[in-house]
Amino acid sequence: MELLEDSIVPEHARDVKAEAREFAREHIEPNAQEHFQDGTYPEEILEAGQEAGLVAQDIPEAWGGRGFDLPQLLALTEEFYRADAGIALTLQLASFGCEITYEHGTDEQCEEFVRPVAEGEMRSGLAVSEPDTGSDLTGMETTAERDGDEYVLNGEKYWIGNGVEADWVTLYARTDDDETNRYGNHSLFIVPTDTDGYDAEHIPEKMAMRASKQAHIELEDCRIPAENLIGAEGAGFWLLAEFFNHGRIVVSAHGLGLGAAAIEETWEFVHDREQFGRSISDFQAVQHGLAEMLMAFERARALTWRACQKVENGDDVGYWAALSKTNATEMAVDVAEQGMQFHGGRSILDERRIARVYRDVRIPVIYEGANEIQRNLIYGQAPRS
Numbered sequence: 001m002e003l004l005e006d007s008i009v010p011e012h013a014r015d016v017k018a019e020a021r022e023f024a025r026e027h028i029e030p031n032a033q034e035h036f037q038d039g040t041y042p043e044e045i046l047e048a049g050q051e052a053g054l055v056a057q058d059i060p061e062a063w064g065g066r067g068f069d070l071p072q073l074l075a076l077t078e079e080f081y082r083a084d085a086g087i088a089l090t091l092q093l094a095s096f097g098c099e100i101t102y103e104h105g106t107d108e109q110c111e112e113f114v115r116p117v118a119e120g121e122m123r124s125g126l127a128v129s130e131p132d133t134g135s136d137l138t139g140m141e142t143t144a145e146r147d148g149d150e151y152v153l154n155g156e157k158y159w160i161g162n163g164v165e166a167d168w169v170t171l172y173a174r175t176d177d178d179e180t181n182r183y184g185n186h187s188l189f190i191v192p193t194d195t196d197g198y199d200a201e202h203i204p205e206k207m208a209m210r211a212s213k214q215a216h217i218e219l220e221d222c223r224i225p226a227e228n229l230i231g232a233e234g235a236g237f238w239l240l241a242e243f244f245n246h247g248r249i250v251v252s253a254h255g256l257g258l259g260a261a262a263i264e265e266t267w268e269f270v271h272d273r274e275q276f277g278r279s280i281s282d283f284q285a286v287q288h289g290l291a292e293m294l295m296a297f298e299r300a301r302a303l304t305w306r307a308c309q310k311v312e313n314g315d316d317v318g319y320w321a322a323l324s325k326t327n328a329t330e331m332a333v334d335v336a337e338q339g340m341q342f343h344g345g346r347s348i349l350d351e352r353r354i355a356r357v358y359r360d361v362r363i364p365v366i367y368e369g370a371n372e373i374q375r376n377l378i379y380g381q382a383p384r385s
């Protein structure tokens with residue numbers, strides 16, 4: 001069974017999808033279990049992805065990338081996450097700090113920081129979350145104080161993908177304390193990770209997406225040039241909100257890839273396994289379970305591609321991005337749960353792909369905004385005539 005067929009994918013994105021599938025088959029799938037079990041960073045696969053022109057290629061051609069648009073990124077992401085979510089996350093996070101910079105930064109910033117990421121010479125990260133604050137973007141406490149022609153950063157960041165491995169991160173910090181303007185108190189900065197006062201270490205081992213690495217960053221009088229501010233001071237919240245509207249379409253594809261993996265794996269298992277003298281796929285309860293999984297998957301995929309088009313066209317973007325992220329990531333949780341049940345006792349063996357998928361699906365329902373926050377956005381931004 002192969003679920004990620006391309007009739008729903010716009011024609012211009014199908015070549016990228018085919019390239020991503022070939023790369024995933026050759027480089028991601030065969031190494032997925034090993035990286036999951038030993039929790040190692042897939043350095044060689046990342047380098048292969050950079051060489052293949054499939055990492056950081058949303059970066060516009062003007063800055064050395066292939067300028068993938070959202071449908072191309074979505075098509076690539078489905079394929080990568082089906083092969084393995086942990087490795088896929090590492091590949092995608094290499095450019096996590098770039099979009100806000102190439103959309104809102106200066107040409108000098110793009111030349112110095114974005115181009116090397118597109119060319120595979122650097123990697124970036126996005127540092128927003130903190131140990132005490134995750135969902136509340138207006139509550140982040142890390143400060144950036146202007147001192148002459150520098151900003152001085154103090155505070156902590158947590159969960160930051162590539163916080164150790166990256167050459168620079170786009171960092172969200174408080175530049176004002178105006179209670180009457182909660183959405184205007186934060187700004188975004190480019191912070192090279194070799195700056196004095198930037199200290200990062202890996203957070204403890206995770207139970208899921210183990211081939212990706214997140215960091216705890218401590219900033220102590222970390223001085224960066226004032227020209228590392230991205231866009232205007234105080235615009236951070238809005239730049240981030242805009243970025244997440246694209247990001248949530250991409251995270252929907254994390255759910256679709258994981259959901260496809262769970263269903264395909266389960267389909268194969270139930271057709272191989274015999275009990276009571278026949279294949280367990282002969283039992284109607286199992287057939288109905290598979291039917292439910294397929295219905296949920298196809299609903300989520302149709303919604304995601306519709307939402308992708310809406311976001312591309314600029315129609316109620318916050319609403320569609322939240323709808324699709326919530327639906328696709330929760331579909332993955334549901335089908336993985338059913339897939340585990342149909343695997344019987346073998347479901348819990350560490351070496352089984354379904355056990356890996358079952359753990360990985362726990363993450364996309366949390367990152368890029370926990371799904372409760374998405375529900376707030378769906379209600380709050382629903383189109384009202």
Ligand SMILES: Cc1cc2nc3c(=O)[nH]c(=O)nc-3n(C[C@H](O)[C@H](O)[C@H](O)COP(=O)(O)OP(=O)(O)OC[C@H]3O[C@@H](n4cnc5c(N)ncnc54)[C@H](O)[C@@H]3O)c2cc1C
Nearest residue numbers: 126127128129133134135159160161366367368369370372
């Ligand atoms: C593997 C992984 C990678 C990550 N990568 C990055 C990264 O690269 N950069 C980065 O900045 N962050 C990253 N994050 C952080 C992620 O974005 C946060 O974990 C997420 O925003 C939730 O924040 P929190 O964990 O602090 O949970 P909290 O904000 O403490 O929320 C805990 C729970 O409370 C509930 N809740 C909170 N607020 C509300 C509300 N208003 N209404 C209803 N319920 C609510 C929800 O159930 C939520 O799950 C990553 C996280 C993970 C797990």
